Amino acid sequence: MTDAAPVPRLDPAPVPDRNWAGNVRYRAARRHRPSTLDELRRLVAGAERVRAAGSGHSFNRLGDTTGDLVSLAGLPPTVTLDRDRGSVTVAAGLSYGDLATRLHAEGYALANLASLPHISVAGAVATATHGSGRANGNLATAVAALELVTAEGDLHTVDRADPRFAGMVVNLGALGVVTRVTLDVVPTFDIRQYVRLGLPREALDAALDGAYSASVFTDWRSSRLDQVWLKQRADQPPPPAGWLDTRPADAPAHPVPGMPAENCTAQFGEPGPWHERLPHFRLGFTPSSGDELQSEWHVGRADAGAALAALDPAAERIAAVLQICELRTIAADGLWLSPNYQRDTVALHFTWIGDPAAVAPVVAEVEERLAPLAPRPHWGKLFARDPAATYPRYDDFRALLGEFDPAGKFRTEELDRYFPRR
The missing domain is CATH 3.30.70.2520 (Alpha-Beta Plaits)
Structure with a gap:
């Protein structure tokens, strides 16, 4: 998608002005709550700086921006179960608590959950949030595929067959706005x-x-x-x-x-x-x-x-x-x-x-x-x-940043601190 339309200006009220703990006040110039995927794509394509707002459970400025802050809460809260593949595809803005009740009603479960069910699926995955258990991976390890809106407003899907996939799941919101996530499921227990x-x-x-x-x-x-x-x-x-x-x-x-x-x-x-x-x-x-x-x-x-x-x-x-x-x-x-x-x-x-x-x-x-x-x-x-120094694939992720967001549309002050521009 390259024909970027003007960015719609929506009522800023639906998007919070601070994180959950209250120690970070968001500095966004504009706040948005698109109701359709096309509206989100136009918004991303026309923005100079943009970030997706999750449930606000980060305690630093990772989710902050001085540009456009976008809530995904207005997008359709879809949950699509694929019993044959043992997976579920969900709207990225859903909380784990909302997803879990729907899955359980269908006889399925996620293998692991974090200590609180209030967090959004996309935000938890992007930061490798986790529960516990010797045999349990963090929540991002259940991801089988991602759909995201990239810097030009294009819709991009990536799954485990893509060699870049392992670098794109825990993405810190730096590669695009994730709109749907496909997760592995197991029988309920x-x-x-x-x-x-x-x-x-x-x-x-x-x-x-x-x-x-x-x-x-x-x-x-x-x-x-x-x-x-x-x-x-x-x-x-x-x-x-x-x-x-x-x-x-x-x-x-x-x-x-x-x-x-x-x-x-x-x-x-x-x-x-x-x-x-x-x-x-x-x-x-x-x-x-x-x-x-x-x-x-x-x-x-x-x-x-x-x-x-x-x-x-x-x-x-x-x-x-x-x-x-x-x-x-x-x-x-x-x-x-x-x-x-x-x-x-x-x-x-x-x-x-x-x-x-x-x-x-x-x-x-x-x-x-x-x-x-x-x-x-x-x-x-x-x-x-x-x-x-402690993340062995740090330089490989920096290369992904250059590939997906060369102009730094999704960058923030915190991301520039973690991954300084060359």
Whole structure:
């Protein structure tokens, strides 16, 4: 599509003016909510700078632009199930929570979900957002095909047969506006969730392998790890009474101390559909604490203990600005910008207090202490170090940027920091 029509100017109200955490106010000159694919294509073709707005769960300026900010919420919320191929093609702006309920009703599931179901499919895939589980890849590993509007307004489809595919899935929104995503599906299944307390540090590795999906939480104030959330297939036995020298929770839990447990998914081994147990938070409630900042770094699975030991000297400073730290494991994959590229990893996720000035020096110290372990940051969280050295296919992705967006239409201040122009 090369005959670019004038960019339509729509009511700016449908597109939020800040991210979910409120620490980033979007600087877009114009905001749009197209209702058709053709309208979106004309808008992209005629814009000088443009970005797609997802659910706003990035904590940096990755989704910001000084040009045109586009919400996909007005496009038809299509969900097309292909039973023969074991896949579903969905509108990119849908949330995982909305998609999951539709899939489950048809007898299907996604193999993995993130800790909150509120996030959009396209945004989560673009940043390699993940859940947990030794055998579970991040959400982007389920992608079988992408449809996107590229810089000239052309509609481009790419699938696993394309040699560039592994570089285009986790794309940071830098190659175009993704409009539809095709995901692998599996037969639906039930999960039981259990919360255990007081895990010895030396049992961390066993705990992360202890269920279909597992999360370990610590406030960095105790010699033991505070909580373990075990999400087991319903046909598997529950953890025994003395499992890894822990004790069962005697009341519903929330990962963040002091937050209401009613926001969280059902515990105590009550069976339920995959999409109501794999996330920590229920779709109709505020995820996490709301007033927060987040950072996350991935290190090799074998380096989990070394990572904790490296951060121990900073425990007091971490705890002073921390709400909770979550440890999860994610399987290796072949996606170029995935933090899990070619190595099984442990993710160290930090939910900080909502005070950027107090958090920034602690983020810098955490990065410095983890540096010998080649940590890879989550692209949608707060980090300071140049990520180039830890992503082996960094230069290959830069080449894709030049191929798909030579004029920098989808570039932002944050992308220029991650991938400086030559």
